[in-house]
Every structure is written in C-alpha cells, then in structure tokens.
Amino acid sequence: MKNVLVISHMYPSSSNSVLGIFVHKQVQKLINEGCRVKVVCPVPYVPAFLGNIKKYKAYIDIPSKMVLDGVEVFYPRYIEFPGGLFLQYSGFFMYLGIRKVISKLYKKFKFDVIHAHTAIPVGFASISLSKKYKVPFVVTIHGQDFQYTIKKNNMCRKNVTKVLKNADKIITVSNKLRNIIEKKELLDKTVVINNGINPEECVADKQIELEGDYVMLSVSALIKTKGIDLNIRAVSKLVNIYPTIKYYVIGDGEEYRNLKRLVDNLSLNKNVIFLGKLPHSQVIKYMSPKCDVFALPSWQEGFGIVYIEAMNSGIPVIGVKGQGIEDVIVDKKNGFLVEPHDLDDLVCTIDYILSHKDKAKIVGENGKKTVLSEFTWLRNAQKTIHIYNEIMR
Numbered sequence: 001m002k003n004v005l006v007i008s009h010m011y012p013s014s015s016n017s018v019l020g021i022f023v024h025k026q027v028q029k030l031i032n033e034g035c036r037v038k039v040v041c042p043v044p045y046v047p048a049f050l051g052n053i054k055k056y057k058a059y060i061d062i063p064s065k066m067v068l069d070g071v072e073v074f075y076p077r078y079i080e081f082p083g084g085l086f087l088q089y090s091g092f093f094m095y096l097g098i099r100k101v102i103s104k105l106y107k108k109f110k111f112d113v114i115h116a117h118t119a120i121p122v123g124f125a126s127i128s129l130s131k132k133y134k135v136p137f138v139v140t141i142h143g144q145d146f147q148y149t150i151k152k153n154n155m156c157r158k159n160v161t162k163v164l165k166n167a168d169k170i171i172t173v174s175n176k177l178r179n180i181i182e183k184k185e186l187l188d189k190t191v192v193i194n195n196g197i198n199p200e201e202c203v204a205d206k207q208i209e210l211e212g213d214y215v216m217l218s219v220s221a222l223i224k225t226k227g228i229d230l231n232i233r234a235v236s237k238l239v240n241i242y243p244t245i246k247y248y249v250i251g252d253g254e255e256y257r258n259l260k261r262l263v264d265n266l267s268l269n270k271n272v273i274f275l276g277k278l279p280h281s282q283v284i285k286y287m288s289p290k291c292d293v294f295a296l297p298s299w300q301e302g303f304g305i306v307y308i309e310a311m312n313s314g315i316p317v318i319g320v321k322g323q324g325i326e327d328v329i330v331d332k333k334n335g336f337l338v339e340p341h342d343l344d345d346l347v348c349t350i351d352y353i354l355s356h357k358d359k360a361k362i363v364g365e366n367g368k369k370t371v372l373s374e375f376t377w378l379r380n381a382q383k384t385i386h387i388y389n390e391i392m393r
Helices: 021-032 054-059 085-108 121-135 144-152 152-167 228-238 256-265 280-288 305-312 343-355 359-373 377-393
Strands: 003-007 037-040 065-068 071-074 113-117 138-139 169-172 190-192 213-217 244-249 272-276 293-295 317-320 337-338
Touching: 003 021, 003 085, 003 121, 021 037, 021 377, 037 085, 065 377, 071 256, 085 121, 085 144, 085 152, 113 121, 113 377, 121 138, 121 152, 138 152, 144 152, 169 377, 213 228, 213 280, 213 305, 228 244, 228 256, 228 272, 228 343, 244 280, 256 272, 293 343, 305 317, 305 359, 317 343, 337 343, 343 359
Parallel strands: 003 037, 003 113, 037 071, 113 138, 138 169, 169 190, 213 244, 213 293, 244 272, 293 317, 317 337
Antiparallel strands: 065 071
C-alpha cells in the first residue's frame, strides 16, 4: 500500500466546492485502488483586517484541516500576490508556507511519493520537499503552466523547465500539452494520462424538459477562448433553416455582457438562453436525449472534461482540432472536430448534425462507448498508480 502526498492549490474547500474537483475525483479513485492519500491544498494568506470584504473573508474562513468525502485535506497558508504579481517566486513562497504542516504530517504519515498538480507554484515547492524527504515526485501539467505561466516572463519559463527537469515523471492531461515539450530528455519521462469522469455521477434522476425542435448546448466559463461568440454567430446563420433552434448557454464570466449584447444585436433572444452558472447536478440534467449537439469551439483547451461528460450522455459533440479533446474524438466517428476560429466550418458541422439526426445519434453512441472504455477516473487512477510504481522502484 503506497502512501501518496498530493499537493494542489486547486482543490475543493469551504469557499469553493468545485475548484480542482478533478484532482479530488482522482484522489478518491486512488484511495479506492488501494493507495493511502493525504492532500495539502495551499491557500493564499489573507490578513484579518480584510475580513469585511466578502471575497477575502471566504479565504479566511477556510479551516486549517477538513475531511472531504473521506479524504483528509490540509489548508496551510502561503503568501501570494494578486494579479499574478511575482509569479516567478510563488513556488518559493509556497514552500515556506507549507513546509511546517508537511513536516508535522510526515511524522504520522511517511509518504512514499509526492504528486504535484501544476509546475508553478506547486511543482517548484515540491523540488525542495522531494529532496528533504528523499522521495520521488511526479508533476501533472493541466494546461495553465504551458498556456499562461511560461509566457508570463523569462524567469517563469525557466522555473517551469526546472520543475520538469527535477520531476521523476511528468504527466500531461493531453497530447496537445505533451507536444509543447521540446527537449528529448523531458519527453522521455513524460506520459499522457487524460482526465476522466465517474459515469455513475453523470446520470440524472430527472432530465430537464428542453424546448425547441433543435437543441444545442454549451457548458463553460464565458471567456473569449471558449468560442461562445462563434456558437451564437453560427445560430444566427442557422436560424433561417431551423427557426425553432434553441441554444442553451450554461456558465458565467467576464464575456457575459458582450455575449448578451451580441444576442440582442442579432435578434436571437428567442433562440439563445443564458442559464448562468449551475451546479454539476443541474448541468447533467441539461445533457438529455433531447439535446442534439454539444458545441464548444474552444481554441485553448488542455483537455476539457465537459466534452466527455456530454459524450457520456450520448450527445454528438463538437470540439476543435489541435486541442486536448483530439485525444478523445475521432472526427465523424465518435464526435466532430472543426478548425479553430472557423465559423463556416462550425456552421456546416452543426447543420450536418441537425439534418442527419439518425447518423449523428450513432456518432453520439460511439462517443459514449469511447468514454466508458478509456476516459474514466478509474482508468486514470490505474495509469497513475503505474507511474508511482515506476518511480518508486
């Protein structure tokens, strides 16, 4: 039985029950597969005088320790600067903030391996911890390190590289992320382990009754890179052919006002319905058999669990070529792939799905089979344990 210390600054807490939920799902399956796991989730330190501000009070109110679904989670504080300021030093600050908690934990829980989620800041802090406790560490790259951190400044790039060099094994959640790694010595110790779902959690007891003869759905943060504006523009072109089409938009974010304005300008208020941010249990209820297509033309996606949740429901899914979802979708076999930023391609693909519902249904069923065979948290945990075994030899 392996003792695993998971360190992730993305993890559910009393202030945010969905942050890093994918890490929690993996941890649960690792435990089910025989590992003993403790989680350290570093939380930004907030001085008490800021407690009157709602956003900061949520951080202050996070307990130092809690048990979440049977998983013991520690929440030590560390110094973090707002707006990504001094991001290049964040790993060092994190190490200073978590070292005492981990030292105390090690006396009762002698971990055999450290699993760090993200290179910066967690992986950087794990370098020192790995050396101090003489245990190997593996780092999982989810996307932010390669899509944001390395572009922040030269020192951030160097620190990400330092983590990759020092890690005993590198996991990326998609081939897209693996292909960003250029140096052979790093590629040789990099393995792709896709995220997954728990199929039993993606079954709704009662589906939402969706209106419209043709139903389209997306679930995402409302930010530019998700391509929701492309979906809306696609609907504006398709509404002449499918007047009763309904596009349900689940999610919230900085682009909401711009997207709402776009809907108003295109006179699509009867066709596009903004549902806001919904809990996962509600989202699944919208992934009903009445849904004809799930479209998320995101051009910056490390993987995208929501795609496979929709596929698990048998819904024909549209993703973007060159993104993490290419690990899952074989175009026109178990889903559909379109060119990034290509409105005409998106329109043609949606039109094909809506005008060939029987064929699209077969594609959707193939997608469900793909997810159930390879893209579950159980398969993810089994592959991750294999990595632990390799680096502990």
